[in-house]
Amino acid sequence: MIAMNLAEYKDVYVFAEQRDGKLQNVALELLGKARELADANQEKVVAMLLGKDIKALAPTLIEHGADEVLVVDNDLLKDYLTEPYTEAITAIIAERKPSIMLIGATTIGRDLGPRVSARNRTGLTADATKLEISDDEAHEFRMTRPAFGGNLMATILCKNHRPQMSTVRPGVMQKMAADATRKGVVNDFNVNFNVEKINRVKLVKTVKEEKTVTDISEAKILVSGGRGVGTKDGFTKLGALAKQLGGEVSSSRAMVDAGVMDASRQVGQTGKTVRPALYMACGISGAIQHLAGMEESELIIAINKDKFAPIFSVADLGIVGDLHKIVPMLTERLATMQR
Ligand SMILES: Cc1cc2nc3c(=O)[nH]c(=O)nc-3n(C[C@H](O)[C@H](O)[C@H](O)COP(=O)(O)OP(=O)(O)OC[C@H]3O[C@@H](n4cnc5c(N)ncnc54)[C@H](O)[C@@H]3O)c2cc1C
Structure with missing residues (x-):
């Protein structure tokens, strides 16, 4: 393979995922991180907005950190399908030569990211938990993620290929506060789709999942239970306290x-990443895979009968004792305070 001229590649590109014309939170979170990375290299943040009639979303992307929004507006992009979205992003890569590309690790992003990276013969770090530019002369893009069952953190470099791609789960990065005074440009980007190839797969019907499950990553307060709850x-x-x-x-x-418990309520490396104002860990030991999903919570209160439980090392407040006694007492006390 012919070696790439890496110097031609610059700027941080973010896939601005939207569904039914609604931007996904993770897109804004990634823009916040992209801003930090781009500033470290004095580069631009470019949001890639794909869909049909979605241009009105561009100002929100600028308010959250984008310098430029590339809009690919096309009937073929109305609903997500792997091939047209891959073609559109591949066309952007060919013309713009991005150095870094970030994609949310949603069901769509987990499908799109690997396909784009394979088509462009570059690497992809899935589910990164930390992204940074090294502060030495090399200015390397370092992507860190748990490895070997979460027992160690691996820092991954993509030295010889571009773009350097990573997916990041929702809730891991923090979005910037919206700033309506930020300036940016919005540009249309045209793609010559290979319609014959795209037509091999057709969307027959969209069946929307009924939203009966609660999204714990949206909750401001979580009362979380482990094996100690039993x-x-x-x-x-725990429900009464919550x-x-x-x-x-x-x-x-x-x-x-x-x-x-239902899998939709699991916190951790293989569950959801949460960042509530209050996280109460009841009868949870604090395994590294659990901490990976909650340690960024604003206030952590742990209740555990073992005073050496690792959860106490991340807790702001620890209660050593039997949760089966403490939780009802707390609930009762809160109820009397509210009367
Ligand atoms: C690849 C991989 C991915 C994983 N992903 C996740 C993940 O996403 N999320 C996750 O949570 N785990 C994950 N795990 C599992 C993880 O390693 C731990 O096994 C798990 O988190 C332990 O759950 P626990 O803290 O509830 O149970 P335990 O480790 O058994 O801890 C129970 C705690 O309860 C306390 N306790 C017992 N009785 C009481 C009582 N009456 N009052 C107060 N305290 C009491 C005990 O002192 C103990 O500290 C993963 C593991 C692997 C290998």
């Missing part, structure tokens, strides 16, 4: 594996 009955106690606090119940993987 049973459905135990979680009813209700008093106006929050939701979440869980460690141990309780999901035991069939006590």
